[in-house]
Amino acid sequence: MIEFENVSFSHGGGQVFRGVSARLAPGSFHFLTGPSGAGKTTLLNLCYGALRPQSGSIKVFGTDLKGRSRDQMAMLRRQIGVVHQDCQFLDHLPLLENIAMPLLVSGKEFSRISGDLKELVAWVGLSARADALPTELSGGERQRAALARAVIMSPDVILADEPTGNVDWEMSQRLMQLLTELNRMGKTVLLATHDLSLVRVAKAQVQARVLRISDKRLMLAGADL
Numbered sequence: 001m002i003e004f005e006n007v008s009f010s011h012g013g014g015q016v017f018r019g020v021s022a023r024l025a026p027g028s029f030h031f032l033t034g035p036s037g038a039g040k041t042t043l044l045n046l047c048y049g050a051l052r053p054q055s056g057s058i059k060v061f062g063t064d065l066k067g068r069s070r071d072q073m074a075m076l077r078r079q080i081g082v083v084h085q086d087c088q089f090l091d092h093l094p095l096l097e098n099i100a101m102p103l104l105v106s107g108k109e110f111s112r113i114s115g116d117l118k119e120l121v122a123w124v125g126l127s128a129r130a131d132a133l134p135t136e137l138s139g140g141e142r143q144r145a146a147l148a149r150a151v152i153m154s155p156d157v158i159l160a161d162e163p164t165g166n167v168d169w170e171m172s173q174r175l176m177q178l179l180t181e182l183n184r185m186g187k188t189v190l191l192a193t194h195d196l197s198l199v200r201v202a203k204a205q206v207q208a209r210v211l212r213i214s215d216k217r218l219m220l221a222g223a224d225l
């Protein structure tokens with residue numbers, strides 16, 4: 001589903017990855033761990049072509065990101081749902097419209113999607129907050145809204161960047177539950193987090209592998225977590 005082969009990447013400042021190879025199978029659930037600054041966000045950005053590696057190849061759905069045209073990249077983005085670390089809402093629009101935004105942008109009419117949309121909003125437990133503005137939401141509500149927006153196009157892959165970053169333990173459990181449900185529905189999930197206690201608890205709920213960024217490489221974490 002997502003394959004890295006000998007990928008190296010540097011930001012302006014310095015190298016983040018050196019010769020990373022990895023393969024995420026369809027339907028798998030992976031945690032991506034590592035301390036702050038290790039490169040988790042960078043790796044997720046590489047997965048959907050927001051960043052390009054200086055060397056090596058990244059294949060998504062079996063084809064190299066390198067050769068893709070602008071249209072093909074746009075198509076790819078619809079198949080990958082991204083939950084950004086900072087959520088990135090349009091603050092002047094109510095929650096419901098923010099969640100629906102990917103569909104609206106793709107040309108769907110609001111009246112046609114409102115049934116599915118309501119179902120999705122109920123699934124993340126935000127029906128009562130549908131008309132609220134993003135600035136009026138709590139951290140947990142924002143994270144759930146970001147997750148709903150990420151899955152509204154029915155993507156095959158979900159990349160979640162610290163989705164439990166600003167929420168309490170109970171809410172992080174709820175978010176994990178939602179991601180686990182999506183995985184059971186067959187979606188490939190890659191969840192970046194620096195919170196190892198979350199990983200420990202979640203491993204009992206979902207068959208997940210734990211990737212760890214260490215020394216600019218990606219390792220499969222052992223049983224020592």
Ligand SMILES: Nc1ncnc2c1ncn2[C@@H]1O[C@H](COP(=O)(O)OP(=O)(O)O)[C@@H](O)[C@H]1O
Nearest residue numbers: 011012013016035036037038039040041042043
């Ligand atoms: N746009 C950028 N320009 C230059 N350096 C960056 C940029 N984004 C991230 N970095 C650097 O790359 C490294 C990895 O960052 P990041 O992927 O955000 O880590 P994490 O998500 O694990 O906290 C850090 O050293 C960070 O300072």
Ligand SMILES: [Mg+2]
Nearest residue numbers: 040041085161
């Ligand atoms: Mg990050």
